[in-house]
Amino acid sequence: MTVGGVGRAAVAPWFGARDLLRSRLSHKQASDLGDAFARFAPLPLQRACERAFDFPIAKIVRGTPLLLIRIPKTASVSLALQVYGQVSHVPHRSAAFYRDADPDFFARATSFAMVRDPWERAASAYRWLRGCGNDLAAPDRRGRAAVAGVDSFERFVLDVLEPMAASGRLRHLDPVLHRQCDYVCDAEGRVIVDHLFRLDHMAEVQAFLAANGVSGGEVRANATERAGGGGQDASQAVLGALGQVYADDAALFGYGPPGCGP
Template sequence: MLLFWKAKLVLLAVPKTGTTALEEALLPHADAAILNPPDKKHVTARRWRAQLAPYFENKGARPLETMAVIREPVDWLKSWYRYRARPEIAGSPASTAGIDFDAFVTGWLSYPEPEFARVGRQSRFVSDASGRVIVDHLFRYDALPAAVAFLEGRLNCTLTLPRRNVSPSAALALSPALEARLRREAAADFALWDSIGR
């Protein structure tokens, strides 16, 4: 999470959406940053509003706006699957080594999720308890230049994004039946994605 006081803006870091690269490029411009540990870095919109906004915002002043990047849901799950297949965590409960992508997505749709599939949901990250989106500015991962242009305009700077936390590449596909189930049971995530203009 990065906070830009003069620009009245907070960048919320949705996992696996390129925010590590954004943070690295933006850190010199930020007034406050939470970069570690990961569970604190990835402050949800709900947690921002309930716990951090009251601390950072001046009473009676214009509230800080929030922004986040969202990834297409199947692509987001593929990125998580590949990230958790990396050799350095093989053998841990979070590893997807030896598990196919269908099993990972089936685990993600389960309750409770097995450890290897416990990665949260983008729709919950940006919403309040009722499911209403509470992030002011949402951008698509596949149109990251729009987010960069927005930030350059708000911060009056030029940004160059490094490549960071890139998951290993692998061809992945879901079985048609499981993809249909995913689209039904994660409808909020697909609706969120579809609601964001390019």
């Protein structure tokens, strides 16, 4: 087998080192390294890395005119499977990451993302963390530590999520808890994704995919994304705390607190 024209045996030490490095880094550290590489590495070096290691932009991503910006806990697995046929080479990366890695590619591609009610997404993320992830992904040790000994969603929001966000450390938590706007906006808060869809308007993204030649299958949210919680049954303290943590998401995507309408 060859990788970008290089024999797999020749790059085997790289794959081993990569896997070891990933096992030692938190999600934030790994993301920061990737972002820094995309932002500061010379473009010829990035293209050479893609030929050898399929990074920073995977071949499968370059091979379709649609660019999915995968936001965790927004049916992104189902979307990736429908658009690309797989998820392993389509990581959760921001639009700014792709723009920095290859401005011409980003300008040519039709980028899109699915966003979600921040209150419901936070509850889904908590369930995912409590369940230690799923068969496709698992929280890192910081993600597991964040929910260890926390016996309710309310305590998680008030004792973990809100204090971390207030101290500017939200990105130290698992990406399932990161702000959605950070995936679709630039550093000045401007949306740089061509199309945004809402999880509660699933038919719209399905029509968009069909119009762009993507067929076969249907976008579906998984069990934790479909389940309720964190909405009507949450206390006012929890709703208020989540409103503070995800204020920019709610404002940008047009969501109001549960019971107040969109």
